Amino acid sequence: MEDIFRGILGITVLVAVLYVFSSNKKAIDWKLVSIALGMQIIFGLAVLKVDFVRSIFDWIGSGFVSVLEFTKQGSTFVFGGLMDPSNAGFIFAFQILPTILFFSALSSILYYLGILQRVIYALAYVMTRVMRLSGAESLAAAANVFIGQTEAPLIIKPYLDKMTKSELLCLMVGGMATIAGGVLAAYIGFLGGDDTASQEEFARHLLTASIMSAPAAILAAKILYPETEEVDTNLEVPKDKIGNNLLEAISNGTSDGLKLAVNVGAMLIVFIALVAMLNAICSNTLGEWVGWTSDGSFALLGDAFLPHQDTLVQAIQIPLPPTEEMVKVVEETIVTGSNGVDSIAFTIVEEAHSVPRFDIVYDTLLRNEMDIRWAVIGQETVTGANGITSTVPVDGWVLYADTKSNIPLDTLSYTGNEMNRMSLNMYTNQSTEGRFPAFNLEYILGVVMSPIAWILGTPSEDILTVGQLLGKKTILNEFVAYADIPSVSDNITHKSKIIATYALCGFANFASIGIQLGGIGAIAPERRTTLAEFGVKALIGGTVACFLTATIAGMLV
Template sequence: MDVTQEADATRSQVVHHIDPALEPENQHHHAHQHHTAFAEQGRQDEVVYSKDAQFEKGIVPEQTPLDHGSKNFNDPEAGENFPAQRIWYRRVKKQWRHMAHAVVWLLFTGWWIAGLILHRHDIGWLIPFLLYLAITLRIFFFYVPITIVSKPMHWVWERTAHPFVRMIPEKMRIPSAAALCIGVILVGSFVSKESQDNTRANRAVSLFGMLVFIFGLWLTSRNRKKIVWHTVIVGMLAQFIIALFVLRTTTGYDIFNFISGLATDLLGFASDGVIFLTSADFYNFNNGFKPASFFIVGVDSAIIFFVAFVQLLYHYNIVQWFIGKAAVFFFWSMRVSGAEAVVAAASPFIGQGESAMLIRPFIAHLTMAELHQVMCSGFATIAGSVLIAYISIGVNPQAMVSACVMSIPASLAVSKLRWPEEEETLTAGRVVVPEDKEHRSANALHAFTSGTWLGLKIAAMITSTLLCIIALIGLVNGLLTWWGRYLNINDPPLTLELIVGYICYPIAFLLGVSRDGDLLKVGKLIGTKLVTNEFVAYDALQHHAEYKDLSDRSRLIVTYALCGFANIGSLGNQIGVLSQIAPGRADDVSRVAFSAMVTGAISTFTSATVAGLLITNEKQYFSTPT
């Protein structure tokens, strides 16, 4: 073979890459590089490209392989050495942490004892005791592993519940659990005495409605053979028990009344800021013109302050800790994946988009069922920021808070009924709330100011959205009224609310509202919520003269039924947020979005039917409309 032939043979064995990123001169300018051990030590001279390499899946997938580059902690521009600062900070924190914890515990111990002695009978002891107990346990578990509690509980559970379950034949366990759930619901609903508007006949209608919603989800399930009935049964039972605790027990009423009272007090703190920016005379002026009742004055200020306050709690890991503990409970009890449990537990507190951000590294790796569940949890509840806004316009805070908590197990149950898991999940074995290093605040002041800016954007978005939606509804109503005149539809005039009211008439009946003239009104509110948003519906419920004569039962049930983000506008928001987090999953997100929205709406409807089953003293659970 001559030299020319040898060169041709050599060239024939070379594999030419189409991707320019694989060329040597471009090897440091593409977004998918794998470094050797030398590179991890700071040397960038050796870059290895892997093809069909098999790596063990970690529990937290990396967002971008570029994060594996050089670990040079020195910032030459800032002139700072981060390891030195961290070592000093950790040393000081370790030295003073014990003293700080001791001071905090002694302070709250003295406060609780003094309150118990001085105000045991006139103010009450339960709420202070629960607060003191929570602080004591939190400090205690800083030094003692939680396994000293969880292991004995697990030991007791293994030796009491499991032997009892094993006595039941495996084929009969699910039917037995379903029978137990139905029995608890029947006894809890129908044993109590009747009230004027809460007769057993009305409760039976609410129970029938719940069964219809569940049957409809089962009938339209993507794969009925894959339904995990344990998740569905436990979710519905947990929803009912939470409602039973809130609506039928004095302790539950006091706890949720305390929580709703704290939320209401936040409005007063926000008003202090408005008074500083204007004046007390302007804010409290009430002579046919009350600025405090204006949405842009009374509601926007509360939203901005609440979001900033939540960001401050987020900086100190209080929000993440609370969400993580709640997620562990639902992960263990309902047998869902860790990512699903985190989003379900977080959605009532931080909202639909923000809850997905908690599991941002996992979004690209979620199964279709997990994507459906993540979106369903967002649609099935509201966020803490808008909760404050609804309270400010007069919606009962206890009903709102309890509806948010009930939505956690309900959204998990109905989503797994509609779209059961058919794939292997990445977070099936544990609950993880990854640390968000990209959006980490430098200090508490930075967190609070960033939260202020975020709150301003949220308030501006809500205000502008309401302005445009209400204006658009006015335009549509004007056109429909004009068109209806030629068909002699004049009293009442043809409007969008009237059309969606008749469409949602069956839903109002299934919820169990009063049938003495309230069905069409409740149907209008539900339709308005689904077509526009829940804010417009709640505002109509509280301020429109048409709804002032709603019965107590109907008013409470519709308060629960409207408590969710399931509407056309939020559908676009969720698709946008998840597609931005994981662009490669945009098609999958769009595919499951509408199903998740409908399922989320059904989740809120089941909460409303549970309220219809249990409420006996309606008057104390809603505010008089203004």
């Protein structure tokens, strides 16, 4: 029941955030909002709880996994042994980026044959009838499920000039709340690793997330900017093809995929390097300069931070196998002589005793490797106002032997040493049990976003880790966040990994504001002013839509 209560709380908080940023609170169509939320919940229940529906999505997911295998065949021909992780290890450029190429070409084939348009039309038809949307925004919302935020507007190009502001925001939020099919296959490779069953599981979750986020995006957009004008309900998919024949469509799709793959690779190099640089700046400045003294008071620089106190050379006794030592023992016995006189006789007896042995080693503990606890470090005598003397414990920072050293833990003899300060780096490492080695950008993002991670349903012990993934996704992009999941997956529960999968499944980040201004603005130059006006609102709406989807998933998994 806790998951249900937290899910209801999360949905309430997220809808309240949208309400706060609404441009016209009185005009909000709460019936439409309820229908959109109901569609999300019903679809989530169907996929995650109904075996028949789940088997359908498992079958679709296995198709995406097959795409990965087909890509591997082509990549192996070009890259040879570099595709085998057992030979060269995991190389992102060879194992992940080629999937973007192949899936982009495959999408072009499906679009040229008219298959993709039919699927988009069917999904748009349902949303038009159920939520009473215009034809243009229904088509855009459906298209965003399968293609990117700059490609989806092409589906409704004839309508862009006449779309209302509410419809235009709905288009933008939909683009931010979903992902492109080309990168979806890459995310499956990220999350599933080399295990086929795991790949199929996360393929199902990613597909579910992308589809659930379509009504969530409509919900968010219609709260942020409610519709107050008459709209065109005409529903017609343009017949334009991306090529004069099938071969040209494949060529165009491959070229587009190549641009995307190169852009993704370059973006990851730059953004991950920037994160590393900002991490180093944070840990080497604030992380080293700020801390607390042994009496618990705040300290900034000063004598408490002398260099020689940043490391400790500690003597540790390592028990060795004991040796047997012969010990001479003198025993007294009473002997009666022939004359009848008793006397004392001394007998020497040799006995074997087990003698313990110890080896002394000296272990240097660095500041970020110390196991530090606030504990009793001694006692002091205090005389009260009534003249009565008593002994009270004295608290302080106590340093224990390093549990991360190469010395076996079960043979380590723990000894405590008083120290006079704890830095932010030390505290961060100790309080997170090593998940964050120092006070850095990732830890800051984790702290800021951890309340959001909690309302999404993330287990309490994982909210810092999931929070920093949410922060990276918003500030940088979802690709960087997904790329970080393999490095933290051993430290979080499976449920947290699933919730993160849903929460990250969208293009909602600051860079996407510029992408939409450039992409949609190029198709409809006269709407650039409105696009610029809605940039931040679209980011808020897309982010909340992804979080709504994750919250519902957190209630069900």
